Amino acid sequence: MEVTVNAHMPGLVARVEVQEGDQVKKGQTVAVINCMKNELFVKSAHDGIVKKILVKEWDEMEVGSPMVTLEAP
Amino acid sequence: MRACSDLGIRTVAVFSEADKKAPYLKEADETYHIGPSNPVKSYLNIDALIDAATKSGADAVHPGYGFLSENASFAEAVTSHGITWVGPSPAVLHAIESKCYCREIAYHNGVPFVPGTLTLVKSIDEIHQYVQVQGCPIVLKLDKGGGGKGIERVEGPDQIKEAFERISRVGVLAFGCPDCYIEQEILQPRHIEIQFLADHYGNCVCLGERECSVQRRFQKIIEESPSPVVIPKDREALFQYTQELVKRMGYQGAGTMEFLRSAEGGFYFMEVNARLQVEHPVTEFLTGIDIVKSQLKIASGERLNFRQEEISFQGHSIEARVYAEDPVSFDPSPGIIQKVRFPETDGKYLRVDHAIEEGGNVPPFYDPLLAKVISWGSNRMEAIDRLKKALGEFHIEGIQTTIPTNLMILNNPKYISGEIHTGFIGDVYSQ
Numbered sequence: 001m002e003v004t005v006n007a008h009m010p011g012l013v014a015r016v017e018v019q020e021g022d023q024v025k026k027g028q029t030v031a032v033i034n035c036m037k038n039e040l041f042v043k044s045a046h047d048g049i050v051k052k053i054l055v056k057e058w059d060e061m062e063v064g065s066p067m068v069t070l071e072a073p
Numbered sequence: 074m075r076a077c078s079d080l081g082i083r084t085v086a087v088f089s090e091a092d093k094k095a096p097y098l099k100e101a102d103e104t105y106h107i108g109p110s111n112p113v114k115s116y117l118n119i120d121a122l123i124d125a126a127t128k129s130g131a132d133a134v135h136p137g138y139g140f141l142s143e144n145a146s147f148a149e150a151v152t153s154h155g156i157t158w159v160g161p162s163p164a165v166l167h168a169i170e171s172k173c174y175c176r177e178i179a180y181h182n183g184v185p186f187v188p189g190t191l192t193l194v195k196s197i198d199e200i201h202q203y204v205q206v207q208g209c210p211i212v213l214k215l216d217k218g219g220g221g222k223g224i225e226r227v228e229g230p231d232q233i234k235e236a237f238e239r240i241s242r243v244g245v246l247a248f249g250c251p252d253c254y255i256e257q258e259i260l261q262p263r264h265i266e267i268q269f270l271a272d273h274y275g276n277c278v279c280l281g282e283r284e285c286s287v288q289r290r291f292q293k294i295i296e297e298s299p300s301p302v303v304i305p306k307d308r309e310a311l312f313q314y315t316q317e318l319v320k321r322m323g324y325q326g327a328g329t330m331e332f333l334r335s336a337e338g339g340f341y342f343m344e345v346n347a348r349l350q351v352e353h354p355v356t357e358f359l360t361g362i363d364i365v366k367s368q369l370k371i372a373s374g375e376r377l378n379f380r381q382e383e384i385s386f387q388g389h390s391i392e393a394r395v396y397a398e399d400p401v402s403f404d405p406s407p408g409i410i411q412k413v414r415f416p417e418t419d420g421k422y423l424r425v426d427h428a429i430e431e432g433g434n435v436p437p438f439y440d441p442l443l444a445k446v447i448s449w450g451s452n453r454m455e456a457i458d459r460l461k462k463a464l465g466e467f468h469i470e471g472i473q474t475t476i477p478t479n480l481m482i483l484n485n486p487k488y489i490s491g492e493i494h495t496g497f498i499g500d501v502y503s504q
Contacts, residue, residue, distance in 0.1 A: 011407075012438060036437055040405075
């Protein structure tokens with residue numbers, strides 16, 4: 001099943017902390033959003049393997065913008 | 074822009090995509106779009122800023138606070154286009170970017186500074202060696218950090234590796250430089266800074282201190298002048314240290330020397346802020362001197378027309394910063410301002426500087442500062458009461474703000490008795 005990890009706050013992508021093919025656990029930080037000069041951690045709601053990274057540093061995020069897709073078991 | 078208008082100077086404002094409807098643009102004579110919302114492509118984009126300055130035919134650039142306001146490369150680009158930079162020269166800015174350079178100047182000129190290393194630490198081993206001799210806790214600081222970023226507290230030797238790696242990473246990402254040095258931690262410090270004006274003729278006048286000990290995440294939230302703890306003898310010494318540092322740095326313009334005061338009452342030079350500061354209005358209330366106008370006059374080559382002994386400090390002034398943040402967790406709260414009602418200002422005891430309007434958007438890309446509410450009273454309690462009344466009248470709907478935090482601080486018995494230090498907010502919330 002494919003799931004996406006979405007931005008929970010608006011802002012700019014500060015960095016993506018995983019690479020395609022990585023195994024991630026539920027609750028793990030996959031990306032960081034810079035919102036009003038604050039670093040906010042975007043966490044995965046599922047265990048899974050990173051399928052595709054959809055964003056890069058400095059991309060503008062809105063609430064719900066997809067950031068990473070995972071293949072979840 | 075108000076200071077310029079008073080002096081008969083026309084103004085040009087720049088804006089990004091996110092700020093195209095921002096209220097400040099209405100006050101400018103001309104406006105220039107400099108790029109997308111992303112600050113790297115607009116407010117931090119030197120080429121775009123220089124382009125706006127040259128196209129508009131501007132004589133001078135006032136860099137404000139934040140973004141490139143202390144950036145030597147930007148100052149250099151401005152002056153190399155024949156435009157006046159409102160601030161210290163690019164060469165001075167470049168030198169004082171390094172906190173170790175400033176610490177050396179303090180060391181060689183008898184100004185007490187926060188104990189620690191005078192040179193950069195290059196390895197984890199070096200930090201271990203320092204800690205073996207001096208003990209913990211220590212603070213790792215980025216040599217070119219600022220704005221509360223690039224500070225890592227180390228409580229024990231086991232934290233050294235992680236702290237060093239983290240600070241180096243932040244340094245590269247945020248400031249383009251991983252260099253750091255060590256400071257001994259000063260326990261329960263108070264943040265006390267001296268505002269100064271220095272002209273091109275060797276005159277330097279200090280406009281008193283500001284106490285900025287009430288902070289969250291190393292960023293100020295309430296500032297006041299005078300400080301409840303600075304006695305005349307301390308003030309005299311701080312003025313002397315400031316004038317010495319300004320002279321040795323070759324600094325011209327307005328600026329601030331930041332000091333820490335230990336619980337035992339010792340003062341230690343920390344760093345210089347080479348720009349106008351957010352909290353400058355409290356000093357303006359006390360001295361009656363317009364700091365922005367003074368900056369413009371100094372930049373146009375005028376001499377300071379007052380001497381130190383002519384400066385007098387009247388009453389007490391306090392500033393509360395209103396941020397777009399959750400009042401308890403301080404999580405950011407961008408969004409649309411549905412409704413706003415400002416406190417009533419009389420221009421005499423209360424000043425509200427702000428960047429908001431009803432229906433306006435607070436974008437997630439920039440600093441969360443929305444407004445500054447500054448009160449004046451004949452004594453500290455009167456200033457506190459006036460500020461509380463003003464904050465009580467200030468209503469912002471649609472986003473969360475730190476107005477409740479400000480009121481909670483101003484009602485706190487420890488704040489009222491002046492017992493504050495930089496960990497004050499953390500202590501209050503942990504109770």
